[in-house]
Amino acid sequence: MDSGQERKALRQPRVWRPGGPAEAWMLKHTFGGDGVFISGGTLLRTQWESGGAPVPAHLIDLSGLDGFKGIARAPEHLMIGALTLLATVRNDPLIAAYFPLLTEAVRSIAAPSIRNLGTIGGNVVSTVGDALPALLVYGARLEMYDGAQTRDIAAADWLSEARFRQGTPLLLQRIQLPYELSKESDVPGEDSGPPQPPSAKRFGAFHKIGRREAFTPSIVTAAVTGAWDKEGRIQGLRIAAGGGQTVPHRLTEAEAVLEGKRPEPEALAALYEAVLADYDPCGDVYAGADYRRVTAANLIAASIWREAGGARGGDVMLLNRTASGGRWRIRPDGPGKVTGKLAYLTDMARPDMLVGLVLRSPHPHARIAGIRTEGARRLPGVHAVLTHLDVPGLNGFGIARQDQPVLCADRVRYIGDAVAAVAAESLEIAEQALRLIEVDYEPLAVIDSPAKALAAGAPALHPQGNILHRRYYKRGDMEAAFAACAHIVEETYVTPRQMHTYMETEGGLFVPEQNGRLTVYAPTQHGFMDRLQLSRILAIPETAIRVVSSPIGGSFGGKDELNVQPYGALLAVQTGRPVKLHNSRLESVRAGLKRHPMTLRMKTGIDADGRLLAHEASIVADTGAYATLGAEVLNFTVEHVIGPYRFASVEVEALSVYTNNGMSGEFRGFGGNQAIFALEGQMDRLAERCGMDPWEFRRFNMREKTDPGPLGQPIAQSDGAAQVWRALADSSLWRERQGLSARAAAAGADAPWLRTGVGAAFIMHGGGLGVGIPDPAGGRLRLAADGRIEASFSYEEFGQGLLSALELMLIETFDAAADDIRILIGDTDLVPDSGSSTASRATSMMWKSLRNMRAPFTAAMLEAAGQALDRPPDTLRLGPGGIYDAGTGMAGAAGATAAVHGVHTEPLLGYAELAAAVEKPIRTETSFHFPTTDKTAAVGAHFLYTYSAVAVKVEVNTLTGRVRVVDQFHAVAAGPVINPQGFVGQIEGGGSMALGYALTEEAMMEGGHYLIRNLDTYLIPTVADQRGTVSVLAIEELPDEDTHGPRGIGEVGSVGLAPAIAAAVAQATGIRVSRLPIEPRLLLRRPAFLDKAVSIK
Amino acid sequence: MIDKSIMAPEAYKPLAFRVNGTDATLDVPPAKRLLSILRDDLLLTGTKRSCDIGRCGACMVLINGEPVNACLAMAYQCEGKEITTIEGVRGAEEGVLHPIQQAFLEEGGYQCGYCTPGMVISVVALLAVNRAPSNEDIEEALSGNLCRCTGYGGILRAVARAVELGKEEAHAGNEAGSGADVG
């Protein structure tokens, strides 16, 4: 950055508030490029925050120009003041009656809250606002003030010149909209009553196509208006189109093609061709110009065709509040969350705290020739500037392998690599300090794909080369097996780099304590692992560090690895002051983990009956610059590309490859998402190839109950696979599929471009870390001095409802009341190490811990109570509030239910009294290992599995290629449901992530740089993308001999929906996609009405 | 020429506004973001920070009753305005939850809870002007509030429940002749 920019970025802009247009114009004239007109500021703020434009020195606030606010009726036109809020335009009845396309257009702009700040004028002067196509077709004129006079100019003319205009500033004052009238008498006079809306002979349509259903940047916007004459001919046709960075313009040649004509197929076809020729959009990385052009032509032609001729259902929640009765509980952390009172760790502050920031590499790959920090150190208010020289211990971190430098010494390997860290008295000073650090980089060749990394002669990113991990698995005779196949399907599947997008970005507070210890308040999924890693970096004992890690504003695997903790800890130790870090979204995107992009090549064969014979997969994962859990993720993928099917011969070869791209790592589903997308894609293609129903094909080839696991390892047996298969086959959604043939999928004559399909996927998902990896578990129970039964685990609450699940289990295990219980989690000083809250394991491990501790803890409690009451312990039992006579009242779950209704009798001895009476503390601990398979099995192979089957119905709009998910059905066999609300929430939430994975989410990179920077370009589903029902069927039944209880459900919901969507799209359109997110351009179809005669009303 | 006396920039005038019913005067730069004023100066951390550019709704507050992203609103735009944050949302009495908060609680309209304050604010704003919103109304009103955890299922059930609670309350209110209001 040059120094001029530095000053600009630091400076707080001055705000000028002119009272009239002349003053405003004068200010602008005076400041020139240093001054900017501002109304709502929504667009400007976005540009400043994302670095798209510098913060100017002067803001000329137009909001005092009262004369240009509001909507007024003039004889010939409606006047909209430029400073009118978009919200006002959206809700104005006059506009809705006369200019409905404008109402529609404004409704599609951002969200209501933005429309409460942003103005119509701002939307117009941006030259690419989504209101413009509507204004253009209505022939809007703009009143512009040029410092001397006000002139009006057609919006179309102003826009077409906008690109070239320089020099004299213009101030937009009002927008004039000439009435759309069909009769002279409709003209509203000064004193006449409310004007009549235009007669029904007029027509119009507005379309905005983005990358999701709501609050999306536009890709194509189009507005069409016109009228029918008595003979059914089109008169006064106006068409305008824009979208993205395309300045909207009228498509006059296309208009001329249809003017005065009836919309016969030939005429529409000519219109279609004319739009293709006349509309000249700018493409970008999200959508190419061709896609935009064809989509615009489709939409415009269809709106006229439709004019000429042409619900959400009740929720069926199979597992839901009603069905769950008293077990649907208010979560213990709920009140704090709905009131905003719960302080997240990034909400914490100390009066004397410093602000920490990290300097990250601007280059994806470079040698560091020198780092000079003197300038930054000298800046007043800066308390520490750290480089690699200031790391006292191990300058590396990583859960599995510590190959990521805390602070890079001589080389940077990705654009998030940390080079220095500062602590200063304010954010502004810290930002300035970062700018003053001089780093000499010598850029190196950027390895921005696994292919480049694997190429002969590629520079090695790490001492061992560019391969983090290779995994090979084989059984059977591949050659013979393929030779015996009647059908073989070969396909290459490509999956995107998905971002966790936890709403709370990384951050925390780091406090050096009086006693010399360090307290770390920062979200993580395994506090003890952070403690271990930090002790290595700081070179201090683990016991000198306390890690407090809950509550967490979302993680999904993304906060399991260290993020800001090393910097906060180092800065706090160095300065002796509390230090706070809280990543901006930009920094979170740049430095944070993503889901591994993978390329999965598969070759799978069946015999003539459809029986699977051979399956070959080769997988390449882009793991980014450092290891973290890249190897473990790859192992998981290898196991899951074999999955629940019986293949006699299998060969899988997989590589996880270092590159200079962003970091890949742990993410909900852990490599299963990619595997299942590819594997299920193969199953659907093979079924089609041999003419079998896809679900029947799966049953035919599915594992039997006693079969070994995917890697041939022994596993805990259950009927899960068959159970979920049957549940899906019986579901109404799947039965609906049978009625939809690809041909008949067209949804009615009114919108033949909407095609419906139903698809399904089958999932067998491992829980726990797998064999060969330390996976300790355990917990502690004690009767606290105040009489609470205190349960301590090192698990974390990141929203999944762990506290709620534990509370329910405690109530049901000890027949206690909620008030009798205290739960301690997320604090290494208070809890035993129970292992990590990852791999869908925490609930299973708490269940098993309580099972282990139930008898000894109960015995100890009753023993002590017996002494206190002078009665034999076996005549007593635990209950709500205390100890009861075993012969009275209701015991067990019935008692708990009764307690909810407040009908239990009084205890003989309250827990507080018991606590006061006992001599030695009552305390039980357990520790064990997550159940694993045979030690001889391949590393990472699983023992416990969750089975799931997912069906989904989609609607594909072939005019735009956009896919909309309509209804979902999830059958999940995971043993007993501990917490019904959490169960439903995990499946619905996981499904939503999979929906984004399938349709919109991709953190694109180019040359080692992210092309997305924030939530304006990285699009996760909004509420409008989640239409329709989500039915969740929980299959709880396990074999009688099962001792493992509930299986994990935290991840499985995020795995199956994407392949199911791909299958549904195939049924709807006949097109099988092999790449996610699904590209709309592949699903575009030339409208059939262009080619065949249609009846015109 | 510009008359300097009327044309002085507003850099030095302190911000005077009301936050959750209490008058506040703060010496902050005019372009400072409301989000930072709330969280860093007033320590009202119920309003969350996530994207900083108006795309997620975690920072949603009411300005004169209308939902606005606090990360976009600047100090000078709040002059003389009434700001309501999640800390200012409560039921009829101190210490009692607002019916919308109660609905979120009962239906499990949250998981990690980070989006929840903003979500509650947007629902408060919606139901204040529309007691019986259609699905489309709800989608429009919540389209600026992202939730990564729930898939919106619990949130939509919470809104439906809040509408129900609102009806019950309005009914009770009418009978008592008090015209009780939701939001």
Ligand code: FES
């Ligand atoms: S932080 Fe304000 S909308 Fe995201």
Ligand code: FES
């Ligand atoms: S509950 Fe976590 S983002 Fe909504």
